[in-house]
Amino acid sequence: xxxxLALTSAEKEVVNDAAxxxxxxFRVGNEQADDPAQGAAWDDGxxxxxxxxxxxxxxxxxxxxxxAKGVRIRGAKIVGALDFEAATLRCPLAxxxxxxxEPVTLRGATxxxxxxxxxxxxxxxxxxxxxxxxxxxRKGFTAAGEVRLLGAQIGGQLACVGxxxxxxxxxxxxxxGVSxxxxxxxHEGFTATGEVRLLGAQIGGDLECDGxxxxxxxxxxxxxxxxxxxxxxxxxxxxxxxGEVRLLGAQIDGSLECNGxxxxxxxxxxxSxxxxxxxxxxxxRGGFTAAGEVRLIGAQIGGDLSCDGxxxxxxxxxxxxxxRATVEGTFFMxxxxxxxxxxxxxxxxxxxxxxxxxxxxxxxxxxxxxxxxYEAIAPGxxxxxxxxxxxxxxxxxxxxxxxxxxxxxxxxxxxxxxxRKIAIAKQKALRKSGALGGLGxxxxxxxxxxxxxGYRPILALGWLASFVLLATMLFxxxxxxxxxxxxxxxxxxxxxxxxxxxxxxxxxxxxxxxAVETIVPGLDLHQKSCWWLAPKDGTDRLYLLFEFLVIVYxxxxxxxxxxxxxxxxxxxxxx
Numbered sequence: 001x002x003x004x005l006a007l008t009s010a011e012k013e014v015v016n017d018a019a020x021x022x023x024x025x026f027r028v029g030n031e032q033a034d035d036p037a038q039g040a041a042w043d044d045g046x047x048x049x050x051x052x053x054x055x056x057x058x059x060x061x062x063x064x065x066x067x068a069k070g071v072r073i074r075g076a077k078i079v080g081a082l083d084f085e086a087a088t089l090r091c092p093l094a095x096x097x098x099x100x101x102e103p104v105t106l107r108g109a110t111x112x113x114x115x116x117x118x119x120x121x122x123x124x125x126x127x128x129x130x131x132x133x134x135x136x137x138r139k140g141f142t143a144a145g146e147v148r149l150l151g152a153q154i155g156g157q158l159a160c161v162g163x164x165x166x167x168x169x170x171x172x173x174x175x176x177g178v179s180x181x182x183x184x185x186x187h188e189g190f191t192a193t194g195e196v197r198l199l200g201a202q203i204g205g206d207l208e209c210d211g212x213x214x215x216x217x218x219x220x221x222x223x224x225x226x227x228x229x230x231x232x233x234x235x236x237x238x239x240x241x242x243g244e245v246r247l248l249g250a251q252i253d254g255s256l257e258c259n260g261x262x263x264x265x266x267x268x269x270x271x272s273x274x275x276x277x278x279x280x281x282x283x284x285r286g287g288f289t290a291a292g293e294v295r296l297i298g299a300q301i302g303g304d305l306s307c308d309g310x311x312x313x314x315x316x317x318x319x320x321x322x323x324r325a326t327v328e329g330t331f332f333m334x335x336x337x338x339x340x341x342x343x344x345x346x347x348x349x350x351x352x353x354x355x356x357x358x359x360x361x362x363x364x365x366x367x368x369x370x371x372x373x374y375e376a377i378a379p380g381x382x383x384x385x386x387x388x389x390x391x392x393x394x395x396x397x398x399x400x401x402x403x404x405x406x407x408x409x410x411x412x413x414x415x416x417x418x419x420r421k422i423a424i425a426k427q428k429a430l431r432k433s434g435a436l437g438g439l440g441x442x443x444x445x446x447x448x449x450x451x452x453x454g455y456r457p458i459l460a461l462g463w464l465a466s467f468v469l470l471a472t473m474l475f476x477x478x479x480x481x482x483x484x485x486x487x488x489x490x491x492x493x494x495x496x497x498x499x500x501x502x503x504x505x506x507x508x509x510x511x512x513x514x515a516v517e518t519i520v521p522g523l524d525l526h527q528k529s530c531w532w533l534a535p536k537d538g539t540d541r542l543y544l545l546f547e548f549l550v551i552v553y554x555x556x557x558x559x560x561x562x563x564x565x566x567x568x569x570x571x572x573x574x575x
Contacts, residue, residue, distance in 0.1 A: 008048075010076065011052045025075060036120040040077075048077070048079065049080050051080060054082065057087075072092075073098060082104045090112075095119050096116075098120075104126075106125065107128060108129065111130070113134050118141060119142070122143070123144070126148060127148050128150070131153065131155060136159045143164070146171055152175065157185065164190075165196070166191075166194055167193070176199040176200060178202070180204060183203070183204075190211070191215075195220050197223045199224065200226045202227075206231035210239055211238040214245070220246050221241040226251075231253065233247075235263075236288075237259065239258070240261070246273075248274050251276075252279065256276070271294045273296050273299055275297070281305070282296075282305045284306065284310045288310040289311040292314055296320075306330075308336075311337040311338060314341065318343040320345065323345055323349065327349070329352050331353070331354055334359075340362040353377070354377050355378035362394060370402065374405070377410075389422070400426060468516055479508070483533055505526055505529075505530035
């Protein structure tokens with residue numbers, strides 16, 4: 001860049017102040033008049049040519065010494081293109097509250113530190129820049145075009161607190177592959193209209209976006225796929241994103257906190273964090289709102305995942321996707337602002353402890369639990385079989401694994417009775433699902449009714465007692481009607497009386513004992529050998545009914561006895 005032939009009074013002030021380490025301040029003391037948004041109208045008394053700044057910063061004029069504090073200018077109008085491509089700046093550059101008419105170029109440059117706080121400019125191109133210290137684009141910094149920091153190396157912080165970034169034709173802030181040794185601040189009044197890109201960024205401290213506003217109508221609002229953050233990621237406390245927030249494959253050594261954050265996307269996911277790896281906790285709670293899909297597919301979370309008090313709404317698809325996610329700690333899903341609107345998919349997810357409540361479950365057909373694994377249920381969460389059966393009923397279709405998982409957990413927690421109820425409910429749900437054929441459904445009915453699918457074998461004794469009672473009533477009725485008669489004697493001849501030679505026979509039929517002997521195979525109570533059920537005449541219909549009922553009771557008791565034996569022998573699979 002050629003040196004200027006002559007310096008204006010403003011430029012002389014800049015040169016002199018740079019040598020002394022002072023700030024060249026051109027403000028007039030009027031807030032409106034000093035607003036860089038009005039900088040295009042500033043007079044020549046506040047104008048400084050880009051060539052002067054270049055010569056000072058790079059050191060092309062040996063006659064212009066620069067203090068270690070660097071070139072510092074406030075409230076000036078920078079005329080011409082500040083082009084430092086591939087240059088090595090010998091000192092920090094601070095252009096504060098300035099109006100910069102043309103885009104600034106720092107591609108491949110090396111600079112101790114860069115401060116553009118409060119300045120207005122049409123864009124910044126700093127791909128591959130190496131900044132040994134901090135980069136400050138904050139406190140009213142405004143860029144009406146793309147700010148590019150692709151592959152930049154920043155030894156300190158990247159601070160954009162209160163900065164305004166906008167680009168109608170592409171990314172507002174493009175820092176793919178940036179390496180920041182300290183923190184990245186995009187918070188407390190930070191606004192971006194256009195995509196903010198941090199793909200593959202390496203951040204040695206925290207990524208703080210609390211109170212930041214991110215908006216992009218044509219794509220992601222914040223795109224931080226594969227970002228590596230050694231500290232925490234804060235998208236909370238007033239954070240607002242209108243457009244997708246992407247953290248696919250991100251590595252976060254601390255926690256991901258979205259408490260009070262607002263995520264919305266009309267055209268797709270609100271928060272995409274598939275395969276994110278968070279060593280600490282993930283907080284989607286305390287006023288967190290998502291209008292659009294929240295994706296945590298395949299996520300690895302070393303601590304807790306808390307959605308307490310959050311709001312999950314998606315009118316066009318899933319509300320929360322957690323397939324194959326792993327949460328080492330507790331999964332909190334309770335006290336939501338309202339039941340999730342949209343599908344909650346936990347298929348294949350694995351968590352340490354489940355902490356939920358009924359009010360936080362989605363509507364029927366909007367819950368997927370197949371393959372969901374948890375080691376325990378937290379105190380205060382639903383334990384009763386009734387509530388958990390209703391939970392299973394929210395699934396789109398019957399799946400056996402959720403029942404088996406809950407049975408195992410309840411048994412491990414000592415709730416054997418509730419576990420049995422769940423196991424029986426599983427068999428009933430299987431029957432209703434339509435997965436069984438005709439014979440299978442009949443067997444399911446039989447086993448369920450007789451022995452409670454192996455969990456309540458005592459039911460069979462009740463059935464047998466019922467058959468004995470019915471048979472007792474039948475034989476009592478038959479005896480009263482004269483249809484119970486002595487059995488013929490084949491082993492004695494000429495008995496002295498009707499019961500002679502039959503000392504073991506009772507004087508009259510004993511309906512109860514007769515019923516027991518009839519119902520229980522192989523039992524001899526000297527009733528059937530002594531008394532017969534006989535018709536009064538050849539057309540005795542009541543006798544025929546009695547005979548039919550005897551056969552029915554006998555066959556039914558055989559079925560019950562066989563089922564009970566199978567259950568006791570373990571031939572009926574329980575879980």
